[in-house]
Amino acid sequence: MVSSRQRDLGQLTRDAMIAIGSLLSYGSQYALLDNVCWTLSELDGKHAGCRFWSRRALDQRTDLRHVHSVPRRLLITMLPEVSAPTEENVRRVLDLCVGVVVTAEEDRALNAAGMRSRMPEGWDDRDVFARYRAVGIEVVDTLSVTAGPSPDPTPR
Numbered sequence: 488m489v490s491s492r493q494r495d496l497g498q499l500t501r502d503a504m505i506a507i508g509s510l511l512s513y514g515s516q517y518a519l520l521d522n523v524c525w526t527l528s529e530l531d532g533k534h535a536g537c538r539f540w541s542r543r544a545l546d547q548r549t550d551l552r553h554v555h556s557v558p559r560r561l562l563i564t565m566l567p568e569v570s571a572p573t574e575e576n577v578r579r580v581l582d583l584c585v586g587v588v589v590t591a592e593e594d595r596a597l598n599a600a601g602m603r604s605r606m607p608e609g610w611d612d613r614d615v616f617a618r619y620r621a622v623g624i625e626v627v628d629t630l631s632v633t634a635g636p637s638p639d640p641t642p643r
Contacts (some may be wrong), residue, residue, distance in 0.1 A: 496530070499523050500578050507572045514597050524559045528586035539616075540588040542625040552594040556585040556615035560604040585615050587626060596622050 494502065506519040521595055531537060532552045544551055555562070569576045591598075597603060601621045607621040615628050 491623075494526060496527065496578075496581075499527050500574055500581055502573050503566055503581060504574065504577050507567050507569065516567070516617060517563055520563045521559060523581070524555065525564050527584045528555050529553065531586075533586070534588050537588050538628060538630055539587050540587060540627050540629055541590065541593055541619070542627055543590050544588045545627060545629075545638060547590055550591045551588050552591055553586050554589055554594055554597070556619075557583040557606060558602075559584075560602040562608065565578050572577065583613075583615050585608050587616075587619070589624065593622075593624050596624070 503520060503523045506516050506523070509516065511519070534551055537553065538574075539556070562580060565580050565583075566577065569580060597618060600618075602618045602621065605618075607617050610617050619626050
């Protein structure tokens with residue numbers, strides 16, 4: 488059961504729809520959408536409970552970072568561009584908001600490759616793990632019985 492302070496996927500989607508369709512200032516809209524993305528990526532947990540982990544993070548278990556598979560900044564710019572902000576269309580963008588636990592070193596590698604707030608060239612707007620593959624980070628689906636090198640790029 489969700490407490491009155493917590494929001495589930497449906498409520499987060501509706502919150503994003505309200506922000507997109509509102510007369511809020513750019514700063515207020517950005518803050519609300521940023522909060523939606525953070526909350527959504529941590530719905531199941533920041534570390535414990537997070538479904539996707541890098542192989543090294545699973546092995547190391549220390550000095551970890553919770554990062555967003557598709558950078559929040561990119562998602563926040565994509566959301567207001569949804570031509571018809573229906574629940575289905577907004578949800579399609581929010582489905583790209585997936586948390587991944589990586590090591591601090593892997594986080595630095597993403598940043599060094601210029602992917603702190605962008606996806607690789609030619610990104611198809613669907614493969615949420617593209618930037619990890621681009622820098623050689625293996626992402627593991629912890630719910631998968633046979634955790635292979637490349638989980639489903641659209642996990643929801």
